[in-house]
Amino acid sequence: MNDDENIKKFARFIAEYASFLLGSGVHTSRVIRNSSRISESLGMKIHMTTFQKTIILTVTDDEHLQTHTEVVEIPGLPINFEYNSELSSLSWEAYDKHLTLDELQRKFQEIKNYSKMNPNLIILLVGLANGAFCRLFGGDVWAVIIVVLSTMIGFYLRLKMQHKGINHFIVFTVSAFVASFCASSALLFDKTAEIAIATSVLYLIPGVPLFNGMIDILEGHSLTGGSRLVQAFLLILCIAIGLSGSLLLFQNSLL
Amino acid sequence: MNFTDIIIDGLLAAVAGIGFGSISRPPKRAFLYIAILSAVGHALRFYLMKGLNVDIATASFCASFAIGSLSLWFGRITFCPVTVLYIPALLPMVPGMYAYKSVFALIKFMNHLKDSDLAGKYMQEMFSNAVVTFSTVFMLALGATVFIFIFPKKAYSMTRRAN
Numbered sequence: 001m002n003d004d005e006n007i008k009k010f011a012r013f014i015a016e017y018a019s020f021l022l023g024s025g026v027h028t029s030r031v032i033r034n035s036s037r038i039s040e041s042l043g044m045k046i047h048m049t050t051f052q053k054t055i056i057l058t059v060t061d062d063e064h065l066q067t068h069t070e071v072v073e074i075p076g077l078p079i080n081f082e083y084n085s086e087l088s089s090l091s092w093e094a095y096d097k098h099l100t101l102d103e104l105q106r107k108f109q110e111i112k113n114y115s116k117m118n119p120n121l122i123i124l125l126v127g128l129a130n131g132a133f134c135r136l137f138g139g140d141v142w143a144v145i146i147v148v149l150s151t152m153i154g155f156y157l158r159l160k161m162q163h164k165g166i167n168h169f170i171v172f173t174v175s176a177f178v179a180s181f182c183a184s185s186a187l188l189f190d191k192t193a194e195i196a197i198a199t200s201v202l203y204l205i206p207g208v209p210l211f212n213g214m215i216d217i218l219e220g221h222s223l224t225g226g227s228r229l230v231q232a233f234l235l236i237l238c239i240a241i242g243l244s245g246s247l248l249l250f251q252n253s254l255l
Numbered sequence: 256m257n258f259t260d261i262i263i264d265g266l267l268a269a270v271a272g273i274g275f276g277s278i279s280r281p282p283k284r285a286f287l288y289i290a291i292l293s294a295v296g297h298a299l300r301f302y303l304m305k306g307l308n309v310d311i312a313t314a315s316f317c318a319s320f321a322i323g324s325l326s327l328w329f330g331r332i333t334f335c336p337v338t339v340l341y342i343p344a345l346l347p348m349v350p351g352m353y354a355y356k357s358v359f360a361l362i363k364f365m366n367h368l369k370d371s372d373l374a375g376k377y378m379q380e381m382f383s384n385a386v387v388t389f390s391t392v393f394m395l396a397l398g399a400t401v402f403i404f405i406f407p408k409k410a411y412s413m414t415r416r417a418n
Contacts, residue, residue, distance in 0.1 A: 025279065026338075027338060030336065030338070033411060078280075079278070079279040079280070080279065080280045081279050081280055081281040081282070081285075081335075081339040081342075081343070082280050082281060082282045084336060084338070084339050085281075085282055085285075085334065085335045085336055085339050085414055086282070088336050088413075088414040089334060089414040089415075089416060091414075092412070092414055092415040092416065093416070096415070116280070117277065117280055117283075121277075122277045122278065122280075125273060125274040125277045126274045126275070126277065126278060127274070128270055128274050129270055129271040129272075129273065129274020129275050129277075129347075130271075130274065131270075132267040132268070132270035132271045132274070133267075133271050133347065135267050136264065136267050136268070136271070136347075137352075198352060199352075201355075202351045202352070203274075203275065203278075205349055205351035205354065207275065207342070207345070207346040207349045208279050208342055208346075210349065210392050210396075211342050211345060211392070211395070211396050212342075214392060214393055214395075214396030214397070214400075215338070215396055215400055218396065218397060218400050219400075236351075236354045236355060236358065237358055239355055240354075240355040240358030240359060240362075241358075243355060244358075244359060244362060
């Protein structure tokens, strides 16, 4: 059943599946586990090596003593946990119901085309979240309102710039600068202005890569984990540079 | 600190968890549980730090341990992998303020290189902030992941819908 053509087709599917998962911010061991589960359901074995930007995988079919190797680039997609849970579900469905490759491909495309959350709603939620954060750090009502508004402006700008495909580091520096620039208006009439400025950029902190990196390291994938942490560290550096820009403009000193 | 403070802390953390979580687009059915997890975790850490004077890393570990154990239960209800539930819930506890204070201390250190007293002070500030950031993030990740190590079979089959 598993002739040469079939094995190639399957390897290409798994390569796309795995790189898509890794690109949308899933930790390494889950990607490997899901991919092996699908392969097992079709009577094949895979061995994967993952790096920050590429995956190398070999599919073997013990019955026919055939192997095929694929190297794929990992796309830089926005983090998406819905793909994480739906595609993990798909791997169990394949395992339990023994889906054919065509069915798998069709369902994979269906999940990829899922309706996305309204970006305006996300902007509002992020604004409120950062406002709640400002309150947690002891900001008063005015500080909270200013933080909500400046976060929404900053996050809107971040989405727009990411959509245009501008370099990640520039996006983070500019968004941090703009959000803290807007939050600096609190200096005019507020006693807790410093809290407002300091919390206005917290929505940018790359929490998901930080945790994924730590989880990867804890599970023994130190190489991918380490590179995720390095990326997260560089983004934090960019946030600090953007924030220090408006601090130096308005206060002539850092926090 | 009284009971209302803890409740308010939990509610604010729930708003923060939903908002920061929504950036990474979790499935809609997970939002309620993410809110509960963030509230429980953050309120527990708040109580430990303010009420019992526990340090931030240990308190974070206890909080994420609680989040990890609950997410194992919630994962079964929502058919979501545990990481989809607990990573957004941990986001409000990331010590972002310490992270960029560390970078500021680095900038100030470079500005005062010639004054050895001030340079030493900023060097120390940079290191202490960096160590707090790193150990807190590490403890947060560890606390929630410990459950995957203890119950691997259970944690890996959350999204299995059949049976």
